[in-house]
Amino acid sequence: MLTLTKKLRREQESRDDQSSSSDKQGEGHVHQFESNNNDIIAQQRGPPKRVSVRDRLLVKEVQELNSALPSSCELKFDDPDKLHDFHLTITPDEGYWRNGQFLFHVHVTEEYNFAPPIVKCLTRLWHPNINEEGSVCLSLLRQSSIDEMGWAPTRRLKDVVWGLNSLFTDLLNFDDPLNLEASEMYQKDAHAFQQRVNEYIQKYSNKKQSSSSSSSNRR
Template sequence: MITLSKKLKQQSQAKKDAAEAEVPRRVSVRDKLLVKEVQEMEENLPKTCRAQFDDINKIHKFSLIICPDEGFWQGGKFKFHIDVPEDYNIVPPQVICCTKIWHPNITENGEVCLSLLRQNSYDSMGWAPTRHLKDVVWGLNSLFSDLLNFDDPLNVEAAEHYARDREAFKAKVRDYISQHAKR
């Protein structure tokens, strides 16, 4: 049997739960930074890049589509997933290439070798709190042109393939594009 005191207690608890649900959660430092940085990034995207947000409420997770207009990977469409950790801007974003690619600085599993994504870097080109998302985007885009590095590869097999036979390397890149990176 429900007594008046039990009913009042339940109503009081229901009001308390409703009030707690209405209290907005505290916005993280990362999210405050990202509001400005995402806007800046989108305003300064290279013509070969497009940012894609699957959930506008999660601006810390997005995709970057790169369609190189020159070089070995011209005509391909490469998707990178970018996840900005809670400790951003002290810690760099995590980037993975979702498109299978034959590239000396990107493994077939999608790991990316780019100095500015490293927390600690010998060449002082690694991540620093002064860097922004637009730097990451421009860096990834440059992996298909001027930052392409055959001398310090992550994918050693691809770099050795290039050194052995450039035409065969180019043919394999074209094959990967036709199979995995068609526009």
């Protein structure tokens, strides 16, 4: 005989069973959602990035360069995680340009070290081997060179920095000029050449100017 108490108890047990089943289904949906969400995040992130040969080389080369940087040179990395892109400031302590400060932009391509870095002078100056557009004539920056001093995979970033620094001293070359007018002026009148150098230093390369100011002059 089904009493009222038993009936109520059965109805309660039935409701409890339905509630438990509903909870389990809900948990299943949650787990499925989390799994799908994790899959989407993983797809968005993609596979882990590989470090290029260039970047592996530069980690060591920049450390070596910083420990043996010429006193007239200063490196600046706008982004410390991008060692392939930096600025070099050269402040010659002797020679025709000793009162100036010259900013260079150096970009190391993915082809490094089979290809040389791309270098541009951002400060206007009067120089036989650097024209007023910022192009630089330096043998080691050439893929091939008639003097057999062009780029080779054995060269390093420090060779580039030391080479640029030496353009203001012992690598200065009036016989193979990029700026022909500057070279001819020196050949005809060295004093006039020095005056023109000083004029450019005063106008474009004052030490009181910031690097960004020097950069804007080139733009």
